[in-house]
Amino acid sequence: MPFWKSPAFIIGAQLLFSASDLIGRWAMKSQGFKLASFFTWWFLVYTVIRQVAVFGQLYIYSSMELGRSAAFFGAGSIIIANTLGFFLLKESLTVPAYVGVSLAICAFLALAILPGGLKA
Numbered sequence: 001m002p003f004w005k006s007p008a009f010i011i012g013a014q015l016l017f018s019a020s021d022l023i024g025r026w027a028m029k030s031q032g033f034k035l036a037s038f039f040t041w042w043f044l045v046y047t048v049i050r051q052v053a054v055f056g057q058l059y060i061y062s063s064m065e066l067g068r069s070a071a072f073f074g075a076g077s078i079i080i081a082n083t084l085g086f087f088l089l090k091e092s093l094t095v096p097a098y099v100g101v102s103l104a105i106c107a108f109l110a111l112a113i114l115p116g117g118l119k120a
Contacts, residue, residue, distance in 0.1 A: 007072060009056065009060065010060055010069060010072045010073065010076065011072075011076055012056065013053050013056030013057050013060060013073075014053075014072075014073055014076035014077055014080060015076075015080060016049055016050075016052055016053035016056065017050065017053045017057075017077070018077065018080040018081060018084060019049055020046045020049040020050040020053065021081065022084055022088065023042055023045060023046045023049070024042075024046050025089075026042075027040070027042040027043070027046070057073065067111065068111065068112045069112075071108045071109070071111035071112035072108070072112045074104075074108040075105050075108035075109050075112065078101060078104055078105050078108070079105060082098075082101055
């Protein structure tokens with residue numbers, strides 16, 4: 001399997017999305033959601049990172065099954081967002097919320113990894 005079609009490439013594209021999400025969350029929290037916030041250095045960095053991630057995602061969507069790749073993106077997004085939130089932003093969820101997050105990750109991974117599906 002070439003790197004471009006590997007789970008590592010999917011994770012890399014999702015990491016770029018999550019990095020831009022982290023930048024946007026930090027900037028919006030510190031500067032507020034106002035028009036002037038969108039004419040600053042952080043928004044340019046956010047936009048460039050996001051655009052590179054979009055190119056990666058579009059390549060993946062064009063060369064792999066849509067459902068499986070979208071499921072990988074979903075699981076990756078949840079894992080990365082919760083990890084960044086916990087370690088970098090010092091955010092903590094309740095135990096039931098982490099159980100729900102774990103179930104969501106398992107559901108996405110089942111869609112992405114299990115062979116076949118329902119046959120008509």
